Amino acid sequence: MLVLTRKVGERILIGDDIVLTILDSRGDGIRVGIDAPRGVKVQREEVVRAVTEANVEAAAASSADAEANLRDLLGGQAPPADPPASGDK
Structure with missing residues (x-):
């Protein structure tokens, strides 16, 4: 520096x-x-950090909401496991 x-x-x-x-x-x-x-970004570090943290929180919340919605649609059952990749037995 x-x-x-x-x-x-x-x-x-x-x-x-x-x-x-x-x-x-x-x-x-x-x-x-x-x-x-x-074309050069000039940003305050604390603003970038706050936006990043808010995005992480929103993604985590929406992921939990999506899983709950999926369980509701399936009648309380867990979603099916992923199918095996091609070539797996």
Whole structure:
């Protein structure tokens, strides 16, 4: 990890087409401006983590719901086992 000290108005260049500009410094935080091509994703890590966790929870809940619905359709019976793969005896 590269660690830099910058002052307000100073910039950091990443590659040929990404520029980070230090806009403001207040107490324990800074404001950073990011200029990047449209195709480059710029995301806050905590937002990506929260969305990922929500998706995992939703998938787990829908999986449990799907199994319960299937049991209801089968009249309370467990779903049949998967058939053997071709070539198995």
